[in-house]
Amino acid sequence: MEKNPIYANDTRESSALQRIGATKIGVWVIKHLVSPLDRWMYQWTGGRRVSTGHPLGPLLLLTTTGRHSGMEHTTPVFYLRDGDRLVICNVNPGFEHPNPWTLNLRARPIARVQIGTVQELYRASEANEVEVEHYWPQLVKIWPAYKTHYQRSGQQTIFLLEPINP
Numbered sequence: 001m002e003k004n005p006i007y008a009n010d011t012r013e014s015s016a017l018q019r020i021g022a023t024k025i026g027v028w029v030i031k032h033l034v035s036p037l038d039r040w041m042y043q044w045t046g047g048r049r050v051s052t053g054h055p056l057g058p059l060l061l062l063t064t065t066g067r068h069s070g071m072e073h074t075t076p077v078f079y080l081r082d083g084d085r086l087v088i089c090n091v092n093p094g095f096e097h098p099n100p101w102t103l104n105l106r107a108r109p110i111a112r113v114q115i116g117t118v119q120e121l122y123r124a125s126e127a128n129e130v131e132v133e134h135y136w137p138q139l140v141k142i143w144p145a146y147k148t149h150y151q152r153s154g155q156q157t158i159f160l161l162e163p164i165n166p
Contacts, residue, residue, distance in 0.1 A: 038076045046117040057142040061114040062088065066100075067107035075101050078142045079115075080135060084163050086113065086122065089139045091146045092155035102157045113161060122161035132158050 042061055058081070063074040080087040090099045105111060109124040127135065135158055140147045150156050 035076055039074055063112040064101050064104035065108045067104050080138050086161040087135050088159050090157045091149040092153050105159055121164040123164055124159045124161050127158040127160055
């Protein structure tokens with residue numbers, strides 16, 4: 001699905017962004033400014049560019065169907081790949097409402113995923129305790145702010161996405 005992506009997660013700038021992402025103001029900026037801009041830039045460039053230049057880590061666009069509205073909602077999300085399976089995570093920082101994409105996936109577990117220029121359908125399920133223990137360290141390596149938010153709130157949601165073969 002993807003070819004040797006270039007990530008900016010090993011730079012001094014990305015380290016600063018990850019620390020900012022663990023703060024209340026950082027969460028607001030990411031939610032209201034960075035994510036909408038990244039969504040547009042990702043779609044425009046086929047995932048090659050986002051607001052930070054290259055993505056800070058493996059990034060996909062997740063399109064869920066609103067549980068109340070029935071409308072599509074697309075958001076950029078970091079992910080892990082485990083064979084054909086994709087692993088995505090949301091950690092509530094403790095001062096936010098639950099992220100809508102998590103609620104939407106629980107209500108309607110079919111999602112469209114775009115990685116680079118490729119779009120495919122996936123079926124989501126929440127990770128069990130063993131899977132959480134397996135994937136959590138890898139997710140924190142991608143976005144260290146997950147750990148900070150989890151320590152503050154104790155709330156994490158990890159979804160496993162399995163491809164739906166036509």
